[in-house]
Amino acid sequence: NVKQFIDGYEAVNGSDAAHVKYRLIKRDGSGTFRNPLQAADYEESSDLDLPGGGYIKNIVWEDLLSLQFIGSDNTGLATSHLYDYFYVHDAGEVNILLASGAWHYGAMAGVAYLYSRDDATASAPDVGGRLEFILPPAVVGVTNAATGTTPTSAILNGTLExxxxxxxxxxxxxxxxxxxxxxxxxxxxxSTGDTxxxxxxxxxxxxxxHxxxxxxxxxxxxxxxxxxxxxxxxxxxxxxYAFSRPLHIKRTT
Structure with a gap:
């Protein structure tokens, strides 16, 4: 379950203290793992509302997962997390993307994340971020039995659970x-309960x-x-129609 994904991400200040931006870091052959930001190998987002320590959700990459950024409670302090390969493992309710490298405060929030001391402009265990696979439950849409069946038609039914x-x-x-x-x-x-x-x-x-x-x-x-x-x-x-007894037909000449 090793997936080459992106080289990392960086959370940076937005236009003011209420906003933050993120960068998806990709070397694309010109940067290095040590300093890809200097080579400008990244895609930068527009201003996003800083969620006060919560998640910015639905940052989608290749329709496979959501990237979640945990912002600072007060400001959009810059922090870099530079990764190479990610390892998917079962961590209970969600599968976490783990990076190869050294870990710092791995038990915090139930996830270990790489602490890039040399590359981060400002970073601390409570001001940082993590990337997670967001795995939905096995059943979201439920297929119900078909109804109104005729020789040439049927009604297909479902429920969004x-x-x-x-x-x-x-x-x-x-x-x-x-x-x-x-x-x-x-x-x-x-939405929930709709048929x-x-x-x-x-x-x-x-x-x-079927x-x-x-x-x-x-x-x-x-x-x-x-x-x-x-x-x-x-x-x-x-x-x-069927006859209940044999027919006797008299032939005449």
Whole structure:
């Protein structure tokens, strides 16, 4: 589980004491691990509100995770955290990105982070930052049973069980196998407890179909509900008649 990610990040002062910026540090062949900031190998954000010791959330990198910056309670003091490789490990509720290198105050807040004494312009255990994998729970969107089944149609149903303080888009994938192959349009604006559905009216009679709900946000990407299967109805046959006793037909000449 070693992932080459970025070389680090730097939290810097914003336009005033109420704002902060961050830089994603990337060497891109011109800087060095010791001093990539001098080579300007980074992408800098715009001003962000300083959250008073809390998180600035939803800083997304390659749709895989959220970067979280823990700011100073009072000012946006500059601090550098320079990393090379990150190691993903299970730390209970979340998976933390750990950097190779020396650790400083590793037990604080349940996470160890690299303390770059030589490169930081100002840093302290309580004024710094960390990077975390934000792993959503296994179930956010729940796939419910199909309803209203006919020979050629069915209503696919789902519920958004936990919005994780985000507003979600939802849809369904469906098809004859668990590879699906068909997708309904995204529906926007869903939160905890909301139900959603989609009528599919291009089905084949007497056929097994699979579907699952999907939910997505920018922060968490696309999450899948469980697979659910259903049969479409077989078409009704016309009325038939049977004779209860043999027919005796007399041939005449």
């Amino acid at each position: 936990d919005d994780l303080e985000e507003v979600w888009e939802v849809r369904f994938q469906w098809g004859r196998t668990e590879e699906y192959g068909n997708e309904t349009p995204w529906q926007a604006g869903f 959603f559905n989609q009528l599919i009216n291009t089905l084949e009679p007497g056929t097994l179909y 579907f699952r709900a999907q939910a997505k946000t920018l922060a968490f990407g696309t999450l899948n509900g469980a697979d659910v299967a259903f049969w479409t109805l077989k078409p009704s046959m016309g009325k038939g």
